[in-house]
Amino acid sequence: MHIELTVNGELRSVDVDPMTRLIDIIRDDLRLTGTKEGCGEGECGACSVIMDGHLVTSCLVPAIQAAGSAVTTIEGIGTMENPSDLQIIFNEEGAIHCGFCTPGMIVAAHDLLEKNPEPTEDEIRHELSGNICRCTGYGTICNAVARAAREGYGRKIRPAVSRCRSSRPVFTEEEARRCFAPRTLEEALRALDERPGTLILAGGTDILVDMRSGRTAVDCVIDVFNIPELHRIYKGDDGFIHIGASVTNDELENDPLIAELLPALAHCARRCGGPAIQNRATIAGNLCTASGAGDLPVVLLAFDASVLLAERNGTERMRTEDFVVKYRQTALKPNQMVQEILVPIPAPDSRQVFFKRGSRKALTLSRASLAAYLELDRDRVRLLRFAAGSMSPTPRRLKKTEEALIGRTLDADFVERASALAAEEISPRKQTAYRKKITGNLVRRFFEEIVRL
Numbered sequence: 001m002h003i004e005l006t007v008n009g010e011l012r013s014v015d016v017d018p019m020t021r022l023i024d025i026i027r028d029d030l031r032l033t034g035t036k037e038g039c040g041e042g043e044c045g046a047c048s049v050i051m052d053g054h055l056v057t058s059c060l061v062p063a064i065q066a067a068g069s070a071v072t073t074i075e076g077i078g079t080m081e082n083p084s085d086l087q088i089i090f091n092e093e094g095a096i097h098c099g100f101c102t103p104g105m106i107v108a109a110h111d112l113l114e115k116n117p118e119p120t121e122d123e124i125r126h127e128l129s130g131n132i133c134r135c136t137g138y139g140t141i142c143n144a145v146a147r148a149a150r151e152g153y154g155r156k157i158r159p160a161v162s163r164c165r166s167s168r169p170v171f172t173e174e175e176a177r178r179c180f181a182p183r184t185l186e187e188a189l190r191a192l193d194e195r196p197g198t199l200i201l202a203g204g205t206d207i208l209v210d211m212r213s214g215r216t217a218v219d220c221v222i223d224v225f226n227i228p229e230l231h232r233i234y235k236g237d238d239g240f241i242h243i244g245a246s247v248t249n250d251e252l253e254n255d256p257l258i259a260e261l262l263p264a265l266a267h268c269a270r271r272c273g274g275p276a277i278q279n280r281a282t283i284a285g286n287l288c289t290a291s292g293a294g295d296l297p298v299v300l301l302a303f304d305a306s307v308l309l310a311e312r313n314g315t316e317r318m319r320t321e322d323f324v325v326k327y328r329q330t331a332l333k334p335n336q337m338v339q340e341i342l343v344p345i346p347a348p349d350s351r352q353v354f355f356k357r358g359s360r361k362a363l364t365l366s367r368a369s370l371a372a373y374l375e376l377d378r379d380r381v382r383l384l385r386f387a388a389g390s391m392s393p394t395p396r397r398l399k400k401t402e403e404a405l406i407g408r409t410l411d412a413d414f415v416e417r418a419s420a421l422a423a424e425e426i427s428p429r430k431q432t433a434y435r436k437k438i439t440g441n442l443v444r445r446f447f448e449e450i451v452r453l
């Protein structure tokens, strides 16, 4: 495959396999070795670069998705001979020890200051939450970013612009039979019709990890990340909020409609991975992975969302709970792909929440998660849905608890009863006592803090 990229302002072109990782292009083909590889799984941030204005971990971006993009690596920010003010400040503030994480930290800080020249301390911590340092400690790193902000670094950044003549990859004759880079849904469905069962590639945050570990081999692929219509979010006349399959966590977090009507979903999106992962991970990808630890599916279950599946000759609608069949298995047929997620518009006085507990605040896998949706008739429960994650092979609704509470009046005993029922209904395979206790506590917190009983 032949692709063009603009790297640090220069037009470059490479001939690579469509699933070659961007980090390998940067380091091996372009010999820009400032970008480091640590974990190779999107968890350390050492390989961070900015691609088309978004921070990404280059170990999780396949070449097919980088075609035509504008990439900024650490060398585009400053070099040993000509360091940027940000690099000088990192050095002066003692924010560098062994230096392995430093290129990724500086790229992430540069991205933050370009978009937000005067970030708060919380915003700095959030932006760097996907970058791990094993020797300096985060205090000096955050101080360095704050000082760069005070000294006006962000206001001097000029945005990177793509100089590529084409944003499409050019496949060899052999690759063109198995790899597709459609730019419309219709093109994607035509490709899937020609080759049913072809892997649908969205953000790549799971597939690239599975490929690296040898769990998955990818020969055939349809890249749907760069299809604009799959990134739409809108309120339909049919009573549903429509969320395109390739909508990323970052898009969910920052969409005004989601913030207004589905704040539990926006909050959940912000709690999955660091910013670089949130820029790539998609809602349909999280659902199709069908993992018990997935977070967005927990919220979708509590909202009783449906999935719109498309094939060349039509669509099919399925409830989320029927779509996720078992661990790592969905009801998707070989000639289908997810087109949209349909979330019922919440009632005006409804309450919703997503809670997650893990071993630490940032970049954590859920040990327990809970989503809840509640509608009241004065002080009587009209509708209640709970969904729990990380307890069973796939996230699941707590239907016995819901049934026992619907129609009841919110009185003094209600919270204790709800908490006990939920703890009883979940059946975690490990850390049973801990997870039951946490789930009971989260249910109590929902009624005490969100519903304010």
Ligand code: FES
Pocket: 036, 037, 038, 039, 040, 041, 042, 043, 044, 045, 046, 047, 048, 057, 058, 059, 060
């Ligand atoms: Fe760790 Fe890419 S190498 S995130």
Ligand code: FES
Pocket: 095, 096, 097, 098, 099, 100, 101, 102, 132, 133, 134, 135, 136
């Ligand atoms: Fe050594 Fe961060 S300076 S890992």
